[in-house]
Amino acid sequence: MRAFLAIPNVASDAPNIARNAELLAAMMRRRGIETRLLRVEGAPPVVFGELRTPGATKTIALYAHYDGQPVDRSRWTGDPWTPLLRTDLVERGGKEIPWKEAVAAPDPQWRLFARSASDDKAPIMAMLAALDALRASGRTPGFNLKFFFEGEEEAGSPHLQRYLTDHRDLLGADLWLICDGPVHQSGRLQLYFGARGVTGVDLTTYGATRPLHSGHYGNWAPNPAVALTHIIDSMRDENGRILIDGWYDDVRPLTAAEKEALAEVPPVEDQLRDELSLGRTEGDRPLAELITRPALNVRGIRAGNVGAQAANAIPTEATASIDFRLVPDETPRRVEQLVEAHLRKLGYTIVHDTPDAKTLRTNARVVKLAWEAGYPSARAPMDDPEVLAVQRRIEAITGQSLIKMPTLGGSVPLYLFFDLLHSRAVGLPIVNYDNDQHGANENLRLKNLWDGIEEFVGVFAKAP
Amino acid sequence: MRAFLAIPNVASDAPNIARNAELLAAMMRRRGIETRLLRVEGAPPVVFGELRTPGATKTIALYAHYDGQPVDRSRWTGDPWTPLLRTDLVERGGKEIPWKEAVAAPDPQWRLFARSASDDKAPIMAMLAALDALRASGRTPGFNLKFFFEGEEEAGSPHLQRYLTDHRDLLGADLWLICDGPVHQSGRLQLYFGARGVTGVDLTTYGATRPLHSGHYGNWAPNPAVALTHIIDSMRDENGRILIDGWYDDVRPLTAAEKEALAEVPPVEDQLRDELSLGRTEGDRPLAELITRPALNVRGIRAGNVGAQAANAIPTEATASIDFRLVPDETPRRVEQLVEAHLRKLGYTIVHDTPDAKTLRTNARVVKLAWEAGYPSARAPMDDPEVLAVQRRIEAITGQSLIKMPTLGGSVPLYLFFDLLHSRAVGLPIVNYDNDQHGANENLRLKNLWDGIEEFVGVFAKAP
Numbered sequence: 001m002r003a004f005l006a007i008p009n010v011a012s013d014a015p016n017i018a019r020n021a022e023l024l025a026a027m028m029r030r031r032g033i034e035t036r037l038l039r040v041e042g043a044p045p046v047v048f049g050e051l052r053t054p055g056a057t058k059t060i061a062l063y064a065h066y067d068g069q070p071v072d073r074s075r076w077t078g079d080p081w082t083p084l085l086r087t088d089l090v091e092r093g094g095k096e097i098p099w100k101e102a103v104a105a106p107d108p109q110w111r112l113f114a115r116s117a118s119d120d121k122a123p124i125m126a127m128l129a130a131l132d133a134l135r136a137s138g139r140t141p142g143f144n145l146k147f148f149f150e151g152e153e154e155a156g157s158p159h160l161q162r163y164l165t166d167h168r169d170l171l172g173a174d175l176w177l178i179c180d181g182p183v184h185q186s187g188r189l190q191l192y193f194g195a196r197g198v199t200g201v202d203l204t205t206y207g208a209t210r211p212l213h214s215g216h217y218g219n220w221a222p223n224p225a226v227a228l229t230h231i232i233d234s235m236r237d238e239n240g241r242i243l244i245d246g247w248y249d250d251v252r253p254l255t256a257a258e259k260e261a262l263a264e265v266p267p268v269e270d271q272l273r274d275e276l277s278l279g280r281t282e283g284d285r286p287l288a289e290l291i292t293r294p295a296l297n298v299r300g301i302r303a304g305n306v307g308a309q310a311a312n313a314i315p316t317e318a319t320a321s322i323d324f325r326l327v328p329d330e331t332p333r334r335v336e337q338l339v340e341a342h343l344r345k346l347g348y349t350i351v352h353d354t355p356d357a358k359t360l361r362t363n364a365r366v367v368k369l370a371w372e373a374g375y376p377s378a379r380a381p382m383d384d385p386e387v388l389a390v391q392r393r394i395e396a397i398t399g400q401s402l403i404k405m406p407t408l409g410g411s412v413p414l415y416l417f418f419d420l421l422h423s424r425a426v427g428l429p430i431v432n433y434d435n436d437q438h439g440a441n442e443n444l445r446l447k448n449l450w451d452g453i454e455e456f457v458g459v460f461a462k463a464p
Numbered sequence: 465m466r467a468f469l470a471i472p473n474v475a476s477d478a479p480n481i482a483r484n485a486e487l488l489a490a491m492m493r494r495r496g497i498e499t500r501l502l503r504v505e506g507a508p509p510v511v512f513g514e515l516r517t518p519g520a521t522k523t524i525a526l527y528a529h530y531d532g533q534p535v536d537r538s539r540w541t542g543d544p545w546t547p548l549l550r551t552d553l554v555e556r557g558g559k560e561i562p563w564k565e566a567v568a569a570p571d572p573q574w575r576l577f578a579r580s581a582s583d584d585k586a587p588i589m590a591m592l593a594a595l596d597a598l599r600a601s602g603r604t605p606g607f608n609l610k611f612f613f614e615g616e617e618e619a620g621s622p623h624l625q626r627y628l629t630d631h632r633d634l635l636g637a638d639l640w641l642i643c644d645g646p647v648h649q650s651g652r653l654q655l656y657f658g659a660r661g662v663t664g665v666d667l668t669t670y671g672a673t674r675p676l677h678s679g680h681y682g683n684w685a686p687n688p689a690v691a692l693t694h695i696i697d698s699m700r701d702e703n704g705r706i707l708i709d710g711w712y713d714d715v716r717p718l719t720a721a722e723k724e725a726l727a728e729v730p731p732v733e734d735q736l737r738d739e740l741s742l743g744r745t746e747g748d749r750p751l752a753e754l755i756t757r758p759a760l761n762v763r764g765i766r767a768g769n770v771g772a773q774a775a776n777a778i779p780t781e782a783t784a785s786i787d788f789r790l791v792p793d794e795t796p797r798r799v800e801q802l803v804e805a806h807l808r809k810l811g812y813t814i815v816h817d818t819p820d821a822k823t824l825r826t827n828a829r830v831v832k833l834a835w836e837a838g839y840p841s842a843r844a845p846m847d848d849p850e851v852l853a854v855q856r857r858i859e860a861i862t863g864q865s866l867i868k869m870p871t872l873g874g875s876v877p878l879y880l881f882f883d884l885l886h887s888r889a890v891g892l893p894i895v896n897y898d899n900d901q902h903g904a905n906e907n908l909r910l911k912n913l914w915d916g917i918e919e920f921v922g923v924f925a926k927a928p
Contacts, residue, residue, distance in 0.1 A: 196679055202770055208740035213902075214787055215660055215874030218759035219704030220751045221736075222744060225762040225784075229693035230702055238694055240683030272685075276672035277824040280686060287684045295682035297778060298689040300768030306666055310763040310785035318765065320689075321774035323678055360741040410679030438677070438775075 001125050002099075005083040005114040009121075011067040011155035017044045020066050024124065024149060025049075031131050033147065038167055043159040044151025048170070051131075051145040058386075060459060061146035061173035061423075064123045064180060065153035068116035068442075075440035080115040087111075089434070090441050108447035111432075117444040119437035123179035123430050123456075124149060126449060130456030142462030146173055153180070157413055164420045175386040176417045176425035177459065181410065182433040184403050185268040185287075189451060191391060192427035193258075193382055194407035195414045196291065197326030199335055199374025200299070203231060204319045206366055209357060211304075211313040224318040225303035227365065232320060234346060235339070236296045240282035244342045247294060252328040254292060257382040258406040262289050265403055275434075291409035295325040324374075325411065332374030343367055378415035379407055380426050387426050394458035398451060430455060465589050466563075469547040469578040473585075475531040475619035481508040484530050485615060488588065489513075495595050497611065502631055507623040508615025512634070515595075515609040522850075524923060525610035525637035525887075528587045528644060529617035532580035532906075539904035544579040551575075553898070554905050572911035575896075581908040583901035587643035587894050587920075588613060590913060594920030606926030610637055617644070621877055628884045639850040640881045640889035641923065645874065646897040648867050649732040653915060655855060656891035657722075657846055658871035659878045660755065661790030663799055663838025664763070667695065668783045670830055673821060675768075675777040688782040689767035691829065696784060698810060699803070700760045704746035708806045711758060716792040718756060721846040722870040726753050729867055755873035759789040788838075789875065796838030807831055842879035843871055844890050851890050858922035862915060894919060 004023055008016040021037055024047045028035040033049035044067060071080040077090045085102045087110055088094035097110060116122075127147065134141065148171065150160060164171060184190045205224040212221050236242055254262070265288040269281065283290045303318030305311060324335050340350055349363040352370070360366055380387065382404060391402055408427055417425035430452030431437070432445040468487055472480040485501055488511045492499040497513035508531060535544040541554045549566045551574055552558035561574060580586075591611065598605065612635065614624060628635060648654045671688040672681070700706055718726070729752040733745065747754045767782035769775060788799050804814055813827040816834070824830055844851065846868060855866055872891055881889035894916030895901070896909040 198679065198776070200774070200776075202774070208742055210740070212740070213874055214759070214761040214763065215662065215789055215872070216755070217751070217873065218755075218761040218787075218789055219747055219757060220745050220754045221740065221742060222702070222746050223762055225765050226696065226700060226702060229696040229762075229765075232690065232693040233697045236690060238686070238690060274825065276674070276676070276685065277821040278672055278685060279824055279826060279830065280828040281684050282686055283683055287681070290684045291680070291682075293683060295678070297678040297682040297776070298687055298693075298767065299678065299774040299776065300770045300779065301689050301693075301765045301782065302770045303762065304764030304785070306764045306766045306783045306785035310664070310666070310787075312662070312664070312761070312763065312787050314761060315764065319770045321768070321770035323682075323774075323776050325679055325682055357741040360743055361738065362743060364744040366743065408679070409681065410677055439675075 002083045004121055004125065005117060006081050008081050009066060009068045009116055010070050011044055011152035017067065017151050021045045021047050021151060024066055027128055028147065031128060038163060040159045040162050040166070046151065046163050047149040049147040051141065053141045053144050056141070056143050059144040059146060059173040061148060061171065061176045062127060063148050063150070063176060063178045065120045065150040066116070066124060067151045067154050068119065069154045069438045071115055072440060077441055078113060083112060083114040083117065085110055085112055089443065106446055108450065110446050111443040112446065113441055113443045115442055117442055118431035118435035119442065120153065120180050122444045122449060123452060126430055126452035127456050129453045130460060133453060134457055134460055139461060141460040143460065145460065146171065160413060161416055161420065164416055168420065171421055173423055175390065176421070176423050177428045178412055178414060178425055179428050179430065180412055181408055181427055181429040182431050182435060182437070183429055183448065184405070185272060185433045186266040188266065188403050189394070189398065189400055189455060190403040190405050190429065191387065192405040192408040192429070194328070194379030195377060195412045195427065196407060196409060197330065197332070197375050197377035197415065198323060198411035199326065199332040200321065200323040200372040201339065202319055202321050202370040203228065204317055204368040205231070206317050206355065206360055207314050208316060209360070211311070211316055214312045214314050217314060221314055223314050225315055228301065228303065228318040228320055231343070231346065231367070232298060235342065238282065239284070240290065240295060242294055242296050244338050246338055250330045250334060251294060254406065255382070258292070261382055261404040261406055265405065288405060292327060292407055294327050294330060297323050297325070299323055325409070326377045327407070328377050328379050331376050336371055340369070375413050376415050377407070378418045378425070380424055382406065384424055386424055389463065390459055393461060393463055394455050397458035397461070398454045428455065428459070466547050468585055468589065469581060470545050472545050473530060473532045473580055474534050475508055475616035481531065481615050485509045485511050488530055488613060491592055492611065495592060502627060504623045504626050504630070510615065510627050511613040513611040515605065517605045517608050520606060520608050523608040523610060523637040525612060525635065525640045526591060527612050527614070527640060527642045529584045529614040530580070530588060531615045531618050532583065533618045533902045535579055536904060541905055542577060547576060547578040547581065549574055549576055553907065570910055572914065574910050575907040576910065577905055577907045579906055581906055582895035582899035583906065584617065584644050586908045586913060587916060590894055590916035591920050593917045594924060597917060598921055598924055603925060605924040607924065609924065610635065624877060625880055625884065628880050632885065635885055637887055639854065640885070640887050641892045642876055642878060642889060643892050643894065644876055645872055645891055645893040646895050646899060646901070647893055647912065648869070649736060649897045650730040652730065652867050653858070653862065653864055653919060654867035654869050654893065655851065656869040656872045656893070658792070658843025659841060659876045659891065660871060660873060661794065661796065661839050661841035661879065662787060662875035663790065663796040664785065664787040664836040665803065666783055666785050666834040667692065668781055668832040669695070670781050670819065670824055671778050672780060673824065675775070675780055678776045678778050681778060685778055687778050689779055692765065692767065692782040692784055695807070695810065695831070696762060699806065702746065703748070704754065704759060706758055706760050708802050710802055714794045714798060715758060718870065719846070722756070725846055725868040725870055726750070729869065752869060756791060756871055758791050758794060761787050761789070763787055789873070790841045791871070792841050792843050795840050800835055804833070839877050840879050841871070842882045842889070844888055846870065848888055850888055853927065854923055857925060857927055858919050861922035861925070862918045892919065892923070
């Protein structure tokens with residue numbers, strides 16, 4: 001486990017990605033998993049393994065990824081690929097524990113620090129440890145198992161669709177478990193039945209072709225930053241409600257089962273408000289319910305300068321970067337259409353390349369849009385018998401009841417498993433939510449690893 | 465003149481500022497002007513000169529500055545302090561003219577390129593050349609003349625108030641002419657009777673204390689960029705109208721004489737829209753009238769990231785930098801009060817230092833404001849007999865009728881001359897408006913220099 005975390009694993013670092021894949025394949029083979037590397041030209045390999053169980057009639061497939069987010073070393077305390085144990089988060093004064101002490105009597109609150117300690121090497125390690133535990137207790141899995149470990153999820157999974165299509169025959173299963181993401185903020189284990197989709201756009205508005213003196217031309221020459229703030233405000237209110245015509249027409253209403261599940265989600269709002277120093281929240285519903293709705297997030301705005309660099313000038317252009325979270329049955333293409341129709345209604349001429357002087361002179365309002373590809377959301381029914389069976393087995397082993405979340409707020413390409421493999425797919429995350437998974441000092445709480453191992457024993461084992 | 469333009473003149477460059485002041489003083493003394501350097505500890509000296517005219521009963525004082533804007537050498541074609549002649553603007557294909565040819569038969573459309581060629585060494589040179597011209601034609605000035613040349617205007621004139629206060633007795637005059645700024649965009653000579661005041665503020669709004677995943681927390685955790693766009697839109701519409709309660713209560717209505725003067729200003733809007741590639745303009749009135757109104761300009765916005773750097777995250781804070789242009793009888797203090805009252809009405813708690821976690825947790829909305837000092841506008845009556853007399857003399861000499869602008873859109877601290885010296889003060893600029901005065905390749909069109917010399921002959925001479 002320390003060896004696995006010690007190999008740098010940024011998707012673009014081909015030699016180290018290869019070392020990760022080889023080590024992972026070796027760890028799997030050592031456990032009797034029939035393992036091979038699936039390959040697409042120029043992409044990190046998928047480490048794929050099968051463990052057939054004599055007499056088993058059902059197949060469970062597990063997805064995770066072995067690559068990690070790029071690191072900003074200057075922000076880490078310690079090296080991202082030198083695993084360290086600490087008593088707590090660094091910002092809460094966590095102290096380093098020598099590895100020898102750790103082995104003797106580890107405290108469940110201690111944390112393991114390394115890039116991908118949580119995201120996503122933790123579930124991979126927990127699955128392999130669960131197999132060991134199952135066997136150590138003299139049992140065998142109750143199912144045929146398939147393992148699919150991707151090497152470029154943090155780079156946006158650019159070849160996942162290709163991998164699933166090319167190997168469709170290999171990847172059939174009665175249930176896919178997507179083991180990415182964190183457990184609930186309450187600390188309780190959870191299953192998520194869906195994920196929001198995502199797309200994004202950069203919008204750029206234009207003023208004069210050179211910066212103008214704000215005294216000589218202010219309140220005559222249009223200010224592109226003001227045009228942009230008006231666009232943003234016309235699209236979204238301060239309570240998270242999207243104001244674009246027709247936006248909610250595509251939203252599939254919550255089912256009775258989803259509403260019931262939401263009612264069971266423990267409240268975390270006060271805890272999070274304290275932790276994040278929030279004086280208010282958007283919307284009037286609990287977090288778990290709000291993430292079943294579409295979202296429009298302003299990722300960033302750039303125009304002119306602020307602070308000491310600010311000049312008394314009217315900027316020449318202003319750009320906002322926006323991401324949209326999609327819910328069933330929204331699609332990225334439909335989102336583009338609705339946004340573009342909205343901007344046209346505001347009087348904008350839409351361009352997709354940088355406009356020339358003539359375009360700017362002859363159109364009252366010009367906006368440039370640069371769309372991302374995006375992908376849709378997916379949501380499984382909450383009464384799926386295969387899922388309920390897994391839930392019962394986990395609950396029996398761990399003695400904990402799982403939170404059933406209708407959807408993850410974030411995006412994972414669940415839809416590919418639905419659409420390409422025609423399979424059921426739900427999320428079974430194991431790591432702590434406060435793991436700084438995309439930032440510095442990514443960490444895994446030991447209790448989450450241990451619970452995760454138990455969870456996978458529950459997934460693999462026959463019903464008790 | 466080439467020697468004067470060849471000395472670097474950024475206000476913070478004390479040794480070179482001293483060389484500028486010494487050379488200027490020498491040029492003035494050579495023309496019989498009784499000259500001395502006024503000094504304030506740590507500030508560039510003011511070069512002050514007096515030329516008494518036997519029998520004259522009136523005194524005219526002239527203001528200009530000999531310092532220039534800092535330069536970004538990478539953006540200049542040629543060295544900022546090696547004066548060059550070209551046939552036209554660089555971007556219009558202007559070609560360099562050897563100095564020898566220039567002396568033989570200069571073309572009035574040629575331009576002189578150097579930092580401060582326009583802003584503000586041009587009027588200084590024109591004044592001295594006008595004295596020479598007057599004397600060459602056998603005449604003497606009709607007035608006592610005072611010359612006040614500042615050395616830190618481009619650094620915001622931080623000691624001008626002190627200089628005017630310390631030397632109040634020395635600086636009495638029947639009329640002050642402020643010779644900073646450009647002529648009208650139509651190319652015609654102009655007198656301006658006022659200038660807008662200015663102040664500025666940086667506003668910062670806050671989200672969670674760490675960047676949050678926009679999927680897991682989007683439309684629950686408040687987005688500070690969205691809060692900021694709503695603040696901006698609540699303060700100003702897309703036609704330049706300020707929406708803050710009471711804003712226009714302080715605005716002194718235009719007088720009949722001002723309205724009449726505005727009606728005489730030649731239209732430049734179409735020319736400027738072509739030049740700046742503007743598909744629309746703010747407001748529904750000519751530029752000259754719009755600048756008699758208050759303005760709110762967004763200088764810049766910074767939140768999160770855009771383009772390839774954009775992360776799917778909710779930013780922790782968002783900052784906008786705004787400058788306000790003030791008209792009579794607005795004051796910077798009153799502007800602060802109105803903005804703060806407006807933000808309170810929107811539910812904001814206002815802080816002036818970075819708020820701590822407790823402040824953010826216990827207040828629904830927090831905004832940090834960082835105000836600049838600012839200064840008010842000033843506007844002289846358009847029927848001042850001293851001013852009308854100067855206008856008539858200039859028109860008689862140049863054969864051109866002057867545009868009378870009620871106000872400059874930009875800000876110069878005219879109010880100090882009104883308030884501290886209790887003097888009339890109006891603006892008499894001479895340089896071309898397309899002079900890139902604060903940017904790279906600052907330039908002076910020769911025709912503007914020649915017209916300027918004629919104008920100052922008109923200022924100095926007895927009425928014909």
